[in-house]
Amino acid sequence: MKILVGVKRVVDASFAVRVKGDHSGVDLDNVRMAMNPFDEIALEEALRLREQKLATEVLAVSIGPVKAEEVLRAALAMGADRALLIEAEGRIEPLAVAKLLKAIVLAEGVELALLGRQAIDDDATQTGQMLAGLLGWGQATFAAKVEIGHGVLRVEREVDTGLQVVELRLPAVITADLRLNTPRFAALPKIMAARKKPIERKTPAELGVDIAPRLEVMRTDEPPARPAGVVIGSVRELVAGLKAAGALAK
């Protein structure tokens, strides 16, 4: 079984972005970039399935500018067998990403697509579900545990009411939630080796996919600032403050 893992280059998770003064977007100059953390979890899960001999090959795919090679090198260092960059500039919407990944899935004979549940930049939480829809495959989103036996996937999902277990057949799409696993760190020799590995390249045009945006981003704003709060010295003052603010009304 061949597994496709989507890896997106995003702002490092520990970094709080700022909105540009002209409201045209967020300022990404001189900002540390990294692999989307949920994609790292998806990749880790794929590697574990391969180590359990449930998969034969893990193909990491990134869609973005040439600089997205960095996250593909990181994926190779973690243990991905192959890396493919689909070169595209600008904002690529989830529907376009799903179409591009579908083309790769079909060309490569992929049976399982493992993606992060969301990217921490646009927080869209769409690509995996869209890919499953376009392929006509089953989907198990927000996965906290994955088991495979006899072509059947058993996935524990994190949902608003707790945990839900779904069963579905391969081929399928899984999106990884936070608690699916803890991704491994790549050892230095593997990082060095990954620098020399080839990165395959494709373009949206070669794949016959139209990536024109369907949304226009009109402006980007800072969230409204909360007025400065007060530090309170005693529980009595806190209760009085909450009462005055009408927060304790039944």
Add this chain to the structure above:
Amino acid sequence: MRTLVIAEQLNGRLDPQTANVLSAADRLGGEIDVLVAGAMVAGLALAASGFAGVSRVLVVDHLRLAHAASAPLAALIVSLAGEYDAIVAAATSTGKDVMPRVAALLDATQVADVTEVIAPNIFRRPIYAGNALEAVRVLGGKMVLTIRPAFFPPAPTGGSAPMLKVSVQPDADVALGRIVSESATRGDRPDLASARVVVSGGRALGSRENFDRLLLPLAQKLGAAIGASRAAVDAGYASSELQVGQTGRIVAPDLYIAIGISGAIQHLAGMKDSRIIVAINSDATAPIFSVADYGMVGDLFAIVPELTAAL
């Protein structure tokens, strides 16, 4: 503009968040139909028909939908989508699972986590864990939206929309997914999404025992739902459905009390739109204080019982 709102159920009843989605849909203008799909959903359909502004309630009542995963529900919505300009659901775990699939099958874009309807085709939504808000315009085609219920008031009742049974055979391809089991929801406390007060605990509580011992009595007194930070869930102090934050529940209650939570941006993303925020933490430099209206720096093991007793 014709809009189809996807109703959800919670514990066998109409999910109260559906009312908030209806008021968001109302801001699109035009007619609103509601789809109630599931097994034995007559009661839900009746509840949905009681909201003002609803034109019709479409009812698909089929046993096959009882344990159906997302694929058949998405296929059902797509089969009904033809006459609608917009398809709208709550940004719940169900809405987030199903609606992108619907959008892809319609070759439409999806706007997720809408917090404001600026114009019928222009929406505001948070990005970067709420560190920025973007206004996006849908350039054409059908609109598929998920709405953050906490950002819209519930629609008023007082309507009596006709209920229309739709006879379709839902797709029953179990290869695409079947729900095998679901954890039982705790009916003894308010649901996080709709609670007026949320009491939330973090890693500083130190253990599951402490989490329950300190938070439950306070929540009981306030009639509050319980929430947790990711660190508290990861440490096993609280179960995953209680996680508030970028990937967990997004809440905006009247009062949010953060206890022993440092306030990582991923947590703030889930609660910083609460009306009043109280933070209790021993670390005066914790980022949670930057969003708190009332902060108390000190030993939570002393402060929380005292607060519970004082209420």
